[in-house]
Amino acid sequence: MTLRIDGKLLADEIVEEVSKEVADFTAKYDVVPGLAVVLVGADPASSVYVRNKVKRAVQAGLNSIEHYLPADVDQKTLDDLISSLNQDDSVHGILVQLPLPSHLSENRIIEAISPEKDVDGFHPQNVGKLSTGQQSLIPCTPLGCMIMLERQLGDLSGKKAVVVGRSNIVGKPMASLLLKANCTVTIVHSRTKDIEATCAEADILIAAVGQPKLITESWVKPGAVVIDVGINAIEVDGKRTLVGDVDYDSVLSKVSAITPVPGGVGPMTIACLMKNTLTAAQHQLSASLD
Numbered sequence: 464m465t466l467r468i469d470g471k472l473l474a475d476e477i478v479e480e481v482s483k484e485v486a487d488f489t490a491k492y493d494v495v496p497g498l499a500v501v502l503v504g505a506d507p508a509s510s511v512y513v514r515n516k517v518k519r520a521v522q523a524g525l526n527s528i529e530h531y532l533p534a535d536v537d538q539k540t541l542d543d544l545i546s547s548l549n550q551d552d553s554v555h556g557i558l559v560q561l562p563l564p565s566h567l568s569e570n571r572i573i574e575a576i577s578p579e580k581d582v583d584g585f586h587p588q589n590v591g592k593l594s595t596g597q598q599s600l601i602p603c604t605p606l607g608c609m610i611m612l613e614r615q616l617g618d619l620s621g622k623k624a625v626v627v628g629r630s631n632i633v634g635k636p637m638a639s640l641l642l643k644a645n646c647t648v649t650i651v652h653s654r655t656k657d658i659e660a661t662c663a664e665a666d667i668l669i670a671a672v673g674q675p676k677l678i679t680e681s682w683v684k685p686g687a688v689v690i691d692v693g694i695n696a697i698e699v700d701g702k703r704t705l706v707g708d709v710d711y712d713s714v715l716s717k718v719s720a721i722t723p724v725p726g727g728v729g730p731m732t733i734a735c736l737m738k739n740t741l742t743a744a745q746h747q748l749s750a751s752l753d
């Protein structure tokens with residue numbers, strides 16, 4: 464029987480745990496952990512994401528601050544906002560929604576965020592720490608995927624893991640985490656030859672491509688665990704529908720467990736953002752009390 468890994472339910476549990484720890488934290492330090500989200504422009508998919516984040520922040524007992532900037536904002540204004548958030552003691556986590564409009568430098572903004580407040584884990588200092596096995600803030604989506612995998616499989620040692628996609632926000636950090644968990648890791652991408660055969664050897668298959676239903680039955684090994692990161696909006700009978708990078712119905716009877724879209728990795732990403740904000744606040748407060 465194939466298991467549908469319920470990301471929504473697991474995310475509810477994580478946010479509940481975080482809310483208890485936030486209550487302890489607030490009682491101890493008299494500080495409410497704060498998460499600042501910066502949005503440039505008005506992309507409709509981003510507004511859904513931000514709405515979900517705000518809802519979860521309230522559930523977790525975090526203070527959520529949103530900064531909406533127009534799509535034509537200049538680099539200096541954004542730099543100045545990041546700098547003021549870095550200095551603001553009521554802000555423990557900063558997230559700048561990506562991608563940014565092309566006239567802005569993503570690298571410059573990511574590097575401007577104080578690494579201690581970088582709850583996305585995208586700053587080169589956090590990326591470097593993750594790849595050298597040091598403690599750091601871990602990108603929310605891969606962290607959410609690891610929690611689901613470990614719940615499902617326990618110890619991941621020796622498993623063959625294939626990550627489809629090599630972006631800085633999902634594919635690469637996902638591969639780092641799987642390697643840290645002692646998997647044998649392969650990353651495949653748009654230039655990979657015979658991608659289907661490589662995927663079909665995976666005990667763990669992570670799809671982070673951005674291509675609706677790219678992965679079908681012939682790409683998966685019988686009994687594999689499939690994590691579908693993809694969130695693609697397509698039109699079905701004139702209605703906007705969300706689908707993953709995996710053709711869920713086609714692979715369902717072949718795999719041992721799979722995450723649905725929606726209700727899989729997405730809610731876990733947001734739950735992990737809450738977790739990272741608490742972790743960041745804990746580190747900032749304990750460091751400042753040392």
Ligand SMILES: NC(=O)C1=CN([C@@H]2O[C@H](COP(=O)(O)OP(=O)(O)OC[C@H]3O[C@@H](n4cnc5c(N)ncnc54)[C@H](OP(=O)(O)O)[C@@H]3O)[C@@H](O)[C@H]2O)C=CC1
Nearest residue numbers: 604628629630633652653671672673692693694728729732
């Ligand atoms: N659930 C969640 O919380 C999140 C979901 N997402 C979703 O995950 C998906 C991936 O996001 P992201 O990593 O940012 O995307 P990017 O577009 O940054 O990266 C996509 C990767 O997939 C590869 N790729 C594209 N087409 C193919 C193909 N036909 N065959 C093989 N590889 C291919 C690209 O290869 P190359 O490098 O060679 O171009 C690239 O490495 C999207 O659907 C996004 O919406 C993203 C973040 C969070």
Ligand SMILES: Nc1nc(=O)c2c([nH]1)NC[C@@H]1CN(c3ccc(C(=O)N[C@@H](CCC(=O)O)C(=O)O)cc3)C=[N+]21
Nearest residue numbers: 511512515559560561562583694725726727729730732
């Ligand atoms: N700096 C930055 N960090 C990110 O983590 C980041 C980002 N930028 N840019 C965009 C992508 C995308 N992303 C999603 C997270 C959750 C859902 C999510 O909760 N999805 C719900 C459905 C939401 C709906 O109904 O539309 C689900 O899958 O069930 C979606 C998308 C984070 N990203």
